[in-house]
Amino acid sequence: MSEPVSPNGRRALDLVPKAEGKQTMKQFKSDQEVRWCPGCGDYAILAAFQSFLPTLGIKQENTVVVSGIGCSSRFPYYMNTYGMHSIHGRAPAIASGLATTRPDLSVWMITGDGDALSIGGNHLIHALRRNVNIKILLFNNRIYGLTKGQYSPTSELGKVTKSTPAGSADAPFNPVSLALGAEASFVARTLDSDRKHLTSVLSAAAEHNGSAFIEIYQNCPIFNDDAFEVLKNPETRDEAVVRVEHGQPITFGPDGVHCVVRRGFGLAVAKTAEVDPADIVVHDAHEPDPSYAFALSRLPGEDLLHTPMGVLRDVPRPSYDEIVRGQLDAARTGRSLDDELDSLLYSGDTWAIV
Amino acid sequence: MAKQVRQLDRVVIRFAGDSGDGMQLTGDRFTAESAQLGNDLSTLPNFPAEIRAPAGTLPGVSSFQLHFADYDILTPGDAPNVLVAMNPAALKANLPDVPRAAEIIVNTDEFTKRNLAKVGYDVNPLEDGTLDAYAVHEVPLTSLTVKALEAFDISKKDAERSKNMFALGLLSWMYNRSVEGTETFLRKKFADRPELVEANVTALKAGWNYGETTEDFAVRYEVKPAKLPAGTYRNITGNTALAYGLIAASVRAGLPLFLGAYPITPASDVLHELSKHKKFGVLTFQAEDEIAAVAAALGASYGGALGVTSTSGPGVALKGETIGLAVMQELPLVICDIQRAGPSTGMPTKTEQADLNMALYGRHGESPAAVIAASSPSDCFYAALEAVRIAVTYRVPVLLLSDGYLANGSEPWRLPKVAELPEITVDFATAHNHENPDGSTEFWPYLRDPETLARPWAIPGTPGLEHRIGGIEKADGTGNISYDPANHDTMVRLRQAKVDAIARDIPDLVADDPSGEARVLVLGWGSTYGPIGAAVRRIRDNGHPIAQAHLRHLNPLPANTEALLRSYDKVVVPEMNLGQLAQLLRAKFLIDVIGYDKVRGLPFTAGELESALEEIVKNV
Numbered sequence: 001m002s003e004p005v006s007p008n009g010r011r012a013l014d015l016v017p018k019a020e021g022k023q024t025m026k027q028f029k030s031d032q033e034v035r036w037c038p039g040c041g042d043y044a045i046l047a048a049f050q051s052f053l054p055t056l057g058i059k060q061e062n063t064v065v066v067s068g069i070g071c072s073s074r075f076p077y078y079m080n081t082y083g084m085h086s087i088h089g090r091a092p093a094i095a096s097g098l099a100t101t102r103p104d105l106s107v108w109m110i111t112g113d114g115d116a117l118s119i120g121g122n123h124l125i126h127a128l129r130r131n132v133n134i135k136i137l138l139f140n141n142r143i144y145g146l147t148k149g150q151y152s153p154t155s156e157l158g159k160v161t162k163s164t165p166a167g168s169a170d171a172p173f174n175p176v177s178l179a180l181g182a183e184a185s186f187v188a189r190t191l192d193s194d195r196k197h198l199t200s201v202l203s204a205a206a207e208h209n210g211s212a213f214i215e216i217y218q219n220c221p222i223f224n225d226d227a228f229e230v231l232k233n234p235e236t237r238d239e240a241v242v243r244v245e246h247g248q249p250i251t252f253g254p255d256g257v258h259c260v261v262r263r264g265f266g267l268a269v270a271k272t273a274e275v276d277p278a279d280i281v282v283h284d285a286h287e288p289d290p291s292y293a294f295a296l297s298r299l300p301g302e303d304l305l306h307t308p309m310g311v312l313r314d315v316p317r318p319s320y321d322e323i324v325r326g327q328l329d330a331a332r333t334g335r336s337l338d339d340e341l342d343s344l345l346y347s348g349d350t351w352a353i354v
Numbered sequence: 355m356a357k358q359v360r361q362l363d364r365v366v367i368r369f370a371g372d373s374g375d376g377m378q379l380t381g382d383r384f385t386a387e388s389a390q391l392g393n394d395l396s397t398l399p400n401f402p403a404e405i406r407a408p409a410g411t412l413p414g415v416s417s418f419q420l421h422f423a424d425y426d427i428l429t430p431g432d433a434p435n436v437l438v439a440m441n442p443a444a445l446k447a448n449l450p451d452v453p454r455a456a457e458i459i460v461n462t463d464e465f466t467k468r469n470l471a472k473v474g475y476d477v478n479p480l481e482d483g484t485l486d487a488y489a490v491h492e493v494p495l496t497s498l499t500v501k502a503l504e505a506f507d508i509s510k511k512d513a514e515r516s517k518n519m520f521a522l523g524l525l526s527w528m529y530n531r532s533v534e535g536t537e538t539f540l541r542k543k544f545a546d547r548p549e550l551v552e553a554n555v556t557a558l559k560a561g562w563n564y565g566e567t568t569e570d571f572a573v574r575y576e577v578k579p580a581k582l583p584a585g586t587y588r589n590i591t592g593n594t595a596l597a598y599g600l601i602a603a604s605v606r607a608g609l610p611l612f613l614g615a616y617p618i619t620p621a622s623d624v625l626h627e628l629s630k631h632k633k634f635g636v637l638t639f640q641a642e643d644e645i646a647a648v649a650a651a652l653g654a655s656y657g658g659a660l661g662v663t664s665t666s667g668p669g670v671a672l673k674g675e676t677i678g679l680a681v682m683q684e685l686p687l688v689i690c691d692i693q694r695a696g697p698s699t700g701m702p703t704k705t706e707q708a709d710l711n712m713a714l715y716g717r718h719g720e721s722p723a724a725v726i727a728a729s730s731p732s733d734c735f736y737a738a739l740e741a742v743r744i745a746v747t748y749r750v751p752v753l754l755l756s757d758g759y760l761a762n763g764s765e766p767w768r769l770p771k772v773a774e775l776p777e778i779t780v781d782f783a784t785a786h787n788h789e790n791p792d793g794s795t796e797f798w799p800y801l802r803d804p805e806t807l808a809r810p811w812a813i814p815g816t817p818g819l820e821h822r823i824g825g826i827e828k829a830d831g832t833g834n835i836s837y838d839p840a841n842h843d844t845m846v847r848l849r850q851a852k853v854d855a856i857a858r859d860i861p862d863l864v865a866d867d868p869s870g871e872a873r874v875l876v877l878g879w880g881s882t883y884g885p886i887g888a889a890v891r892r893i894r895d896n897g898h899p900i901a902q903a904h905l906r907h908l909n910p911l912p913a914n915t916e917a918l919l920r921s922y923d924k925v926v927v928p929e930m931n932l933g934q935l936a937q938l939l940r941a942k943f944l945i946d947v948i949g950y951d952k953v954r955g956l957p958f959t960a961g962e963l964e965s966a967l968e969e970i971v972k973n974v
Contacts, residue, residue: 100637
């Protein structure tokens with residue numbers, strides 16, 4: 001999937017040292033006991049991530065997992081890589097400092113809907129805007145878990161929680177739309193329980209040069225159980241999930257009875273049998289204009305019917321770190337830094353006193 | 355007519371005009387000329403926060419004060435001997451500071467009915483006797499400039515704008531300094547507009563010639579070069595010196611410098627300066643906000659770079675949580691706080707030293723960080739080196755305090771040799787450091803160096819040392835998450851002990867007491883060094899012994915601080931706050947220090963400190 005490389009031909013992992021020999025899932029598991037609630041969707045994501053990392057073939061010590069605060073943000077403790085569990089909302093900024101100074105690292109960021117979209121919303125959009133070389137996994141369970149059940153910025157309007165007994169009065173973010181609004185160069189959505197799909201999205205993200213944003217719908221069995229049931233239940237999922245694959249016409253439902261067509265300023269769902277096959281939208285993740293992916297992201301309603309899953313957008317754009325490192329490289333003179341320092345101090349208008 | 359030349363040992367000039375009149379540039383150039391001549395000098399720019407307040411109004415007045423002398427001086431001077439007032443607003447705003455008999459040069463062209471009314475002058479002060487006590491030179495600066503530039507094909511507006519160069523030329527003549535440097539400067543500044551180069555140079559020379567020929571200026575003054583220690587000098591502001599210090603520290607430590615910053619007065623020039631020096635590998639990251647600026651710096655430190663953030667008080671307030679994370683993660687981090695008058699937005703362009711308490715205590719929990727302060731513009735260079743040394747040696751956040759006065763003020767700096775700068779040694783962990791009973795080995799990220807109590811700095815990419823750190827309390831040694839009560843108590847004490855231990859590694863506090871007979875010690879910190887030093891000299895000249903000591907390290911304090919303070923009958927602590935250091939000393943040592951506090955957004959004058967301190971010295 002991840003065809004586009006940076007305009008200068010770089011892939012995200014080009015500067016990351018390769019592992020000698022084969023790696024195993026086991027070596028990426030830390031010795032710490034995993035302490036999420038039984039049935040939490042985080043377990044599935046952790047297992048998928050741990051089994052996926054060895055496939056990248058990069059050195060274990062060159063992988064870093066940075067997180068903020070929340071249930072999902074305990075993730076780094078369970079990974080036998082370098083890791084930092086930081087503070088609420090600030091992981092994109094911390095990861096930006098790390099990834100910008102260390103292009104030899106594969107930097108992954110784990111966050112949740114509260115961490116990334118509420119307290120850390122500003123850092124998220126700016127990391128995406130800059131296209132810093134970090135891979136952001138947003139575990140969206142549409143609820144605050146660690147603080148025990150308040151509504152989150154992705155909870156549906158009217159959500160009744162401990163802090164909103166009469167129903168929440170604020171409209172939710174659609175994280176994928178938000179990321180596209182920030183002109184993220186890679187935007188995808190996947191589901192905790194679909195390991196194969198999750199893994200394929202992770203693989204595409206890992207190679208993407210710049211920021212990759214992946215929303216992972218994740219079930220919280222304690223405070224918001226079955227929030228994504230419509231996307232998981234065999235009886236409803238075929239009608240609810242719109243799988244998008246680059247270069248493929250967008251059809252879904254049993255035997256592809258539904259399809260996506262252009263309508264007005266955006267896209268809409270139609271019956272495949274009732275439209276000219278030429279009118280069915282062929283998914284183009286490499287479309288430079290983010291409006292297309294944005295239109296795709298607006299297909300689902302509040303009931304989650306017609307939720308696009310897969311890589312919505314994957315376009316080449318220079319990453320922040322390669323631009324700034326290019327500036328540093330261009331400025332280097334080849335003289336020793338001691339000599340340069342001496343020249344700097346003695347520059348400008350100087351005078352001698354004897 | 356041969357003009358009389360009078361020798362002076364020191365002069366204080368204040369250039370004052372509208373924000374659009376180019377007073378800061380004029381002051382800078384006069385400073386550069388004086389520096390080239392070898393005078394010792396000290397400057398105090400004072401400008402409004404507004405970029406362009408309404409023209410001709412009191413809030414729009416911008417000034418630049420320069421003190422130059424034939425001996426070493428410590429302050430920009432208490433009161434101007436010469437005031438250059440480019441308009442009625444500048445006169446009105448600055449006249450209260452000008453002592454009687456001082457010279458005042460006014461631009462009469464601007465003393466129009468309308469301009470006078472704007473600042474509430476019912477009668478023209480040039481005509482009603484207001485200035486009788488002063489030596490007033492009435493010069494139509496604007497029209498003289500426009501006339502001098504008649505031949506040039508430039509707009510009237512551009513011609514009028516050159517009046518600051520006319521004024522500079524006149525003052526340069528009066529004080530016998532060369533304008534060659536300014537000519538070179540103008541040629542460079544206006545390289546892409548040659549017509550403006552010639553116009554400005556012509557205005558500059560016209561000003562000079564006006565002094566030479568007009569009878570109004572009968573006297574020229576001469577201030578000889580100062581006898582300063584031999585060496586190569588340059589004039590430097592605190593913010594530039596601080597930026598250079600960070601670069602020097604990066605070179606000495608062999609760590610690439612990463613600056614995360616969000617623009618804020620008066621710290622932005624640190625960001626501007628560092629962004630120019632990419633050849634050193636300096637990476638400047640203009641973050642989306644203050645929090646991201648420090649967080650990115652911490653991320654860079656985690657990766658083995660020298661993570662620094664520069665800001666002012668409101669920014670430090672926002673960074674508190676991340677500084678706490680750095681305390682917990684025990685990573686190096688330097689937070690430069692160029693203090694300004696607070697609270698809240700306060701007075702952004704005015705100086706203050708009221709962030710000491712925030713630097714010491716502005717985080718939740720027991721959250722010790724090292725705190726150091728610079729004492730003069732050039733000292734910002736050495737303070738930055740010291741901040742970095744402490745941060746990387748002890749893996750602690752260090753708050754480096756400067757302020758608006760140091761940031762924008764300047765002084766001649768005797769340049770150091772690179773080889774003489776302090777060594778900064780950095781050891782990244784590369785191997786396991788713990789042996790299990792079965793002989794196997796592990797890496798424990800919180801196993802400490804017995805000497806410094808610093809934990810190992812193991813950066814990503816180091817094979818075999820994979821580990822996790824975070825903001826949750828760590829088990830002593832392994833660094834695993836721990837909620838054990840006894841462990842928390844241990845860790846809180848260890849983090850404190852680590853910062854306290856820095857005291858073994860910093861110089862003792864030294865009192866300057868030439869007669870050895872002083873019974874009063876005046877103790878300062880930060881930018882009050884100059885005014886206190888000048889006041890102390892005057893008090894000694896008046897025949898009274900007094901001792902002076904100045905703190906660079908505010909946390910931890912030098913090991914001998916208490917003993918030194920106890921060896922005097924009285925300790926006086928002048929501060930541009932309501933007694934923050936004084937309170938600390940009282941609490942820590944039960945010493946009854948006397949505070950002297952002024953919070954006016956301006957540095958102390960030597961005169962006011964002289965009176966206040968002499969009063970105390972006489973009454974011990």
